Amino acid sequence: DTKSRFLGRGGAGPRLSGGQDCTHCSAPASQHGCGRTPPVRHDDAVKMLAEEPDCTDEAVEALQRFSRAAPDARPDLGAAFYIRFKRYQRPSDLLRAYDALATAPDTAATRVNRALIEEALGHKPGAPDPVAQWTAARDAALRSRDAATAAKLIAPFPGVAQVHFEDHLFEMDLAAAELFAEALYRNTKDPLARDVVRAMRADRRGVAEFHVARGAQIASAPSEVTFGDAERLLSAAGNPLLLVARQRHAQVLTGGELAAPLSILDAIEPEARRRGYLHLLARIHSLRGYCLSFQGNFIDSLPPYQQALQQYDALHDYDGIAGTRSRIAGIRRKSGDIEGGAREALRALRDEFRVVDSKEHQNVNGEVSAVAVAIGSPHAAMHYADRIIGRYQARIKATNPSNTDGLGRLRNELAIGLRNRAIVAAELRDYARANADLNEAERLHAGKPIDPLIRHFIDITLYESRGRASALDPREAVASYNRALALAADDEFLTMRASLYAQRAEALLRMNRQNDAAADLQRAVRELETEERRLFEGRDRRSSKRLPPGYFARFQDTYLHLIRHYIDQRDVVQALMHAEYARGPETKKLLAQLRLRDRAQFASIRARLPENSTMLLYSVMDDRTYVWVVSATRTSVHRLKATAEDVERWTRALYRAGHRRRPEEFDDALFAPYAELIAPALRFVDTPRLVIVPDGAMHGLPFAALRNPDTRRYLVQNYVIETAPSATLYAYARVRDAMLAKSHSPSLLAIGNPAFDTTLPIIGEFPSLPHAALEAQQIAGFYRTKPLIGDAATVQAFLTGTANADIVHFAGHAVVNAAEPESSYLLMAPSPPHRGVLTADELLDGLRLDRTRLVVLSACRSAGGREGGNDGVAPLVRPILTAGVPAVIGSLWNVNDATTRELLVSFHRHYRQHKDAAVALREAQLSLIRKQSRGYNTGTAWAPFQVIGHASSPFAPPATETEKGEPP
Numbered sequence: 001d002t003k004s005r006f007l008g009r010g011g012a013g014p015r016l017s018g019g020q021d022c023t024h025c026s027a028p029a030s031q032h033g034c035g036r037t038p039p040v041r042h043d044d045a046v047k048m049l050a051e052e053p054d055c056t057d058e059a060v061e062a063l064q065r066f067s068r069a070a071p072d073a074r075p076d077l078g079a080a081f082y083i084r085f086k087r088y089q090r091p092s093d094l095l096r097a098y099d100a101l102a103t104a105p106d107t108a109a110t111r112v113n114r115a116l117i118e119e120a121l122g123h124k125p126g127a128p129d130p131v132a133q134w135t136a137a138r139d140a141a142l143r144s145r146d147a148a149t150a151a152k153l154i155a156p157f158p159g160v161a162q163v164h165f166e167d168h169l170f171e172m173d174l175a176a177a178e179l180f181a182e183a184l185y186r187n188t189k190d191p192l193a194r195d196v197v198r199a200m201r202a203d204r205r206g207v208a209e210f211h212v213a214r215g216a217q218i219a220s221a222p223s224e225v226t227f228g229d230a231e232r233l234l235s236a237a238g239n240p241l242l243l244v245a246r247q248r249h250a251q252v253l254t255g256g257e258l259a260a261p262l263s264i265l266d267a268i269e270p271e272a273r274r275r276g277y278l279h280l281l282a283r284i285h286s287l288r289g290y291c292l293s294f295q296g297n298f299i300d301s302l303p304p305y306q307q308a309l310q311q312y313d314a315l316h317d318y319d320g321i322a323g324t325r326s327r328i329a330g331i332r333r334k335s336g337d338i339e340g341g342a343r344e345a346l347r348a349l350r351d352e353f354r355v356v357d358s359k360e361h362q363n364v365n366g367e368v369s370a371v372a373v374a375i376g377s378p379h380a381a382m383h384y385a386d387r388i389i390g391r392y393q394a395r396i397k398a399t400n401p402s403n404t405d406g407l408g409r410l411r412n413e414l415a416i417g418l419r420n421r422a423i424v425a426a427e428l429r430d431y432a433r434a435n436a437d438l439n440e441a442e443r444l445h446a447g448k449p450i451d452p453l454i455r456h457f458i459d460i461t462l463y464e465s466r467g468r469a470s471a472l473d474p475r476e477a478v479a480s481y482n483r484a485l486a487l488a489a490d491d492e493f494l495t496m497r498a499s500l501y502a503q504r505a506e507a508l509l510r511m512n513r514q515n516d517a518a519a520d521l522q523r524a525v526r527e528l529e530t531e532e533r534r535l536f537e538g539r540d541r542r543s544s545k546r547l548p549p550g551y552f553a554r555f556q557d558t559y560l561h562l563i564r565h566y567i568d569q570r571d572v573v574q575a576l577m578h579a580e581y582a583r584g585p586e587t588k589k590l591l592a593q594l595r596l597r598d599r600a601q602f603a604s605i606r607a608r609l610p611e612n613s614t615m616l617l618y619s620v621m622d623d624r625t626y627v628w629v630v631s632a633t634r635t636s637v638h639r640l641k642a643t644a645e646d647v648e649r650w651t652r653a654l655y656r657a658g659h660r661r662r663p664e665e666f667d668d669a670l671f672a673p674y675a676e677l678i679a680p681a682l683r684f685v686d687t688p689r690l691v692i693v694p695d696g697a698m699h700g701l702p703f704a705a706l707r708n709p710d711t712r713r714y715l716v717q718n719y720v721i722e723t724a725p726s727a728t729l730y731a732y733a734r735v736r737d738a739m740l741a742k743s744h745s746p747s748l749l750a751i752g753n754p755a756f757d758t759t760l761p762i763i764g765e766f767p768s769l770p771h772a773a774l775e776a777q778q779i780a781g782f783y784r785t786k787p788l789i790g791d792a793a794t795v796q797a798f799l800t801g802t803a804n805a806d807i808v809h810f811a812g813h814a815v816v817n818a819a820e821p822e823s824s825y826l827l828m829a830p831s832p833p834h835r836g837v838l839t840a841d842e843l844l845d846g847l848r849l850d851r852t853r854l855v856v857l858s859a860c861r862s863a864g865g866r867e868g869g870n871d872g873v874a875p876l877v878r879p880i881l882t883a884g885v886p887a888v889i890g891s892l893w894n895v896n897d898a899t900t901r902e903l904l905v906s907f908h909r910h911y912r913q914h915k916d917a918a919v920a921l922r923e924a925q926l927s928l929i930r931k932q933s934r935g936y937n938t939g940t941a942w943a944p945f946q947v948i949g950h951a952s953s954p955f956a957p958p959a960t961e962t963e964k965g966e967p968p
Contacts, residue, residue: 014079014116015109017046042066042073049080056084057656067100074104078113085120092342092375094120095368099377122350131395134160134356141183142176150183158188159317160356162279165193166244170211174201188315192240192277199239206233210245215405227252240275243268247283258291265291282311286324293331300835301331322351323360326367333371342371358395358410362388362417369424378427385421392417415444431468460487460496467503477507498527502558509561518565524558525581563619567626572637573602576628576727579619579695583726601728606630608731614685617693617727618677620644625677625695629684630727636684642676644696651700655864658702659893663938670707670714670939678706678715689720689918693727699874700864700892704925705943714939716925722887722918722947729881733949737886740853746806746954748783752776754793754812756827756836766827771897772811775858778901779809779908794831795838803848806954807856809904811897814859816875824875826859843879854917854951855880856889858904863890863948877948887917887951891944899941903928917951 039045039062049059060080067073081097084090097117104110118125134157141150154161165180172180177200181193200207209230227249234242246268250261265288272280285308292301305328312320325348333341348364355361365384372381392414399407418441425434463484467477481504488497505520559582566575580601609615615630625640625647650673657666677698692703703723704716715721724730753773756766776787788797793812802808813827826843830836849855857863863874877888889907891900903924910920928942935941 014082015075015112016050016079017043017076017109038062042070042076046076049076049083053087056080056087060084071103071105074100075107075109075113078104078110078117082113082117082120090339090342091346092339092371094346095342095372095375095377095380098383099372099380102379102383121346122352124353127353129394130354130356131358131398133157138164142180145175145179147179147182147186150179151186154183155187156354157319157356158184158315159279159312159319162188162190162193163357166241167211167214169196169200169241170204170207188278190276190278190315192244192275192280195240195275199237199241203233203237203239206230206235206237206239206245207241209233210241213245214248240277243272243277243280247280247287251287254287254291254294258294262288262291278311278315279317282308282315282317282320285311286320286327289327293327302328305331318351318354319357319360322348322355322364323357325351326360326363329367329371333367333374338371338374341367342375345371358392358413361391362413365391366417366420369420373424373427378424381424382421382428385417385424388417389414389421411444415441418444426468434468435466460484460493460500463487464496464500464503467500467507474507474510478504478511481507494527494530498524498558501527505558505561514565518562521558521562521565525562525578528558529581560619560621563626564621567637567639572628572635575626575637576617576630576635577602579617579626579628580726580728582619583728605727605731606632606635608734609691610689610734612687613689613691614687615691615693615727615730616678616681616685618695618698620647620696620698627677627681629681631685631687634684638680638684640676640680642673646676647673647701648697651697654702655700655893658940658944661896661940663934663940666705666938666940666943667707670705671709673701674706674708674715677701678703679708689722690715691730692721692723693725693730694723702892702939702943702946704922704946705939714929716922717929720918720922722950724949725881730950733886733951736884737853737950737952740806740851740886740954742954742956743806744956746783746853747804748780748785748807748809749798749801749805750776750780750783750785750787750809750811751793751798751828752787752789752811754788754827754836755790755829756813757830760835760837766813769812769897771901772858775811775897775901775904776809778905782908782912783807791829793829795828795834795836795842796831798828798838799846799848802852803850805849805852807854808849808852809856809858809908811858811900811904814857814862814876816861816864826876840875840879843876844882847879847883849880849883849885852883852885853954854887854889854911855885856904856907857891858895858900859891860894861891863888863946864892881949885949887947887949889917889921889945889947892946893944895944896941899928899936900945902936903942903945911953912955914953914955914957916953918947921945921947 038058039048042063045059045062045066048055049063052059060077063073063077063080067077078097078101081093081100085093085097094117097113098121101110101114101117137153137157138161141153144150144153161180161184165177165184169177174197177197181197184193185191196207210227213227213230227245230245231242231249234245246264250264253261253264265284269281269284272284285304289301289303289305289308292304305324309321309324309328312324325344329341329344329348331341332338332344345364345367349368352361352364355364365387369381369384369388372378372384392410396407396410396414399410401407418437422434422437422441425431425437463480467480467484481500485497485500485504488500501520501524505517505524508517508520559578562578563575566572566578609630609632611632613631615628617628617630619626620642622644625642626637627640628635628637650669653669654666654673657663657669690703694701694703704714704721706715707713708715722730724733752775753769758766773789776789780787788794788801798810810826814825815827816824825837825839828834828836828838857876862876874890877890880888889904906924906927907920910923911917913920915923925942925945928936931937
């Protein structure tokens with residue numbers, strides 16, 4: 001039943017070590033964590049998992065650690081993910097479970113657990129082939145010459161039957177067409193087919209042209225003009241197949257500007273609705289959803305997809321149901337809702353055994369594979385990629401060789417599947433398989449002319465893949481990269497050339513040719529800088545949004561190798577500057593604009609660092625961390641023992657404890673990152689202010705709360721703390737802050753508890769925030785201004801108000817999507833035509849903050865959402881910094897609106913006293929630390945907020961007696 005939840009029901013539990021069943025696998029868990037010390041032995045983790053539901057996360061994390069070193073632990077890890085799926089209803093855990101068992105030893109426990117997981121995933125081993133079933137039913141229906149019998153035969157395939165009728169109508173004689181149309185109507189009460197046949201009796205010319213156009217569309221040939229001919233003839237004949245032709249025409253046009261297909265769909269929908277053409281309405285809704293999602297408008301694309309899903313569900317069209325669910329899953333995944341994407345993808349998968357259409361089968365399995373890649377489960381991803389290839393290979397084998405159009409379409413779709421599987425193979429570092437898939441994809445395309453540039457690109461890619469596939473023979477790898485580089489000499493291949501140099505450097509390092517490898521790494525960096533300089537030339541400050549997500553995070557290994565190389569050469573400044581170059585689009589753009597290199601750029605940064613400040617700039621690697629300690633008088637670099645895995649573990653523990661508001665667990669997790677990351681650097685610090693430039697997962701650490709295990713003092717009790725995405729951006733913030741005018745009465749824009757639209761499909765159970773409204777009112781009182789509260793807090797009012805504000809303070813709901821940063825948003829009150837969801841993308845376009853010195857985002861995770869990111873600029877912070885604001889205050893995790901009000905009202909009270917933002921926030925945090933109430937003085941309440949950048953007080957110094965006009 002597609003309406004039922006896909007969670008497993010009843011039955012035996014998974015098999016754990018010792019042959020026992022987990023009898024508590026469905027026991028409810030609080031999801032607040034048990035707060036216990038993580039188990040240090042495998043058996044203890046299994047016991048905790050089986051007997052203590054509240055400790056599920058802790059047990060799973062422990063088993064993950066054990067399984068890395070001991071494959072024998074993987075059956076238990078698979079069981080652990082399955083148990084967590086049952087307890088917490090996280091569908092992504094099913095894919096993690098399947099991934100764990102893919103590399104587990106073949107034991108009885110592995111087989112039992114795999115069977116349970118496959119059942120929950122909806123696998124149907126031995127299920128009849130739906131294509132064969134449909135083919136037999138279709139042929140029998142056409143032979144029957146009886147509408148009732150035909151209707152019964154094709155009843156399980158209403159969507160496929162409808163499309164078959166439309167596509168093959170011209171090939172049918174009139175009697176067969178009437179029979180099929182009547183059978184369709186009896187099943188669905190959709191009269192389209194009957195109406196088409198009725199009109200076709202008088203004139204078949206439009207149907208003939210439609211047949212030609214559809215053939216061209218299947219063959220991926222340009223068909224706009226041909227559909228136009230069909231539309232004119234069908235219109236003249238009064239044939240409602242005209243509506244289908246226009247829907248197919250709109251489908252063809254989706255490769256270009258999307259205003260045209262959307263206008264076509266808007267024009268034909270009323271007539272389709274009036275006539276009761278149910279399948280056509282479903283396709284109209286689905287195509288409209290696709291157009292909107294293609295534009296990146298994920299919010300508005302979901303309702304039409306949901307409408308299509310409801311329509312397909314009413315028609316019992318399982319191809320439509322599964323395909324639409326997979327598209328909804330893709331939108332949720334790309335929007336950062338990985339769990340929602342997994343849920344929809346696995347629901348689609350449960351109907352996959354009934355899916356006939358090969359493209360929908362690819363969509364379903366491809367989306368499950370994409371979710372598996374997103375959650376770090378490449379073995380599960382490969383399984384679903386394999387299913388796609390296997391289905392196409394079977395279809396091609398079963399297709400009559402004389403059906404050249406059908407075979408051409410299947411081979412083209414198979415080539416797409418092979419290219420996608422090659423990506424998954426690369427995730428698994430199976431370069432030989434990736435190379436073989438690319439070669440086969442190229443062979444399948446061989447029958448069609450390929451653009452010379454694309455052919456050239458394919459040739460380069462093949463040599464690159466062969467280089468990767470030669471990982472065990474570095475000499476052979478170097479030879480392949482040499483061939484690829486020779487082909488990639490043109491400027492069109494700048495990015496690829498950079499990648500090839502970096503990969504050749506890896507091979508040279510394995511040959512112990514250190515200097516040659518360093519030279520290649522430098523070449524890679526020069527190619528990247530050339531490309532980035534071209535990207536930024538002539539672009540305004542908002543244009544970087546058009547670059548694909550992760551564009552500037554690509555060649556991290558290249559920079560890390562160079563950092564190590566220059567540290568080994570004792571060139572501290574060059575190593576530091578390469579750490580800067582690795583830090584993301586804002587830093588890249590500033591470096592390109594300033595046209596300063598290496599030591600000149602470093603001198604510029606250092607000149608803007610105040611004498612009372614020391615900068616700690618980090619570079620986190622797999623096996624070590626470097627920290628540069630930079631002050632006005634000296635610079636040094638130090639190697640720390642902390643690894644990327646350590647930092648991720650500390651950050652995850654603190655985020656979890658802070659998010660769940662577990663003070664004891666939070667306090668216990670503060671000591672390790674202080675001792676390993678902060679304390680070694682503080683030995684070289686003799687200033688009262690720290691500027692911390694984190695790296696990787698460090699961006700999620702609450703630096704103010706990190707605690708000295710000896711003195712038990714928080715870092716904020718000894719230092720004023722600012723953070724920055726990069727040293728360059730911090731220097732720019734100091735310059736920008738100095739440029740802004742001060743005032744005796746600076747202006748404030750305060751927004752509190754916007755009355756957002758609770759019916760929006762993306763809205764979860766977000767509560768109203770009465771303390772946020774009070775927060776905005778109290779803060780506005782300090783500045784003698786009126787806040788925007790409730791219905792008044794619209795997007796337009798916000799964007800208009802920011803243009804004249806020295807300070808902006810937003811207190812409300814924020815949602816951060818790490819996977820699609822530009823789709824992160826602030827929730828505002830709706831004001832037609834705007835629905836009140838102000839995305840980061842719109843902020844980038846709409847913000848005018850030429851006079852604004854500080855923006856405070858008093859919202860959950862407003863400075864978070866980039867765990868492990870390279871540039872450290874959170875999705876909602878980036879557009880504000882890009883607009884030229886020197887500093888932002890945001891939070892790292894979900895916060896309580898009552899304690900947040902106390903903290904940030906106190907912050908503004910101190911900020912008004914001519915203190916800069918970092919000093920004012922420190923005073924506010926110290927005031928909460930001194931409170932007796934555990935609800936306020938715990939780090940979970942005050943630690944998530946931190947200053948990003950630098951903002952001095954916006955208040956002009958008090959007027960002197962002379963300035964007041966009084967005698968000296």
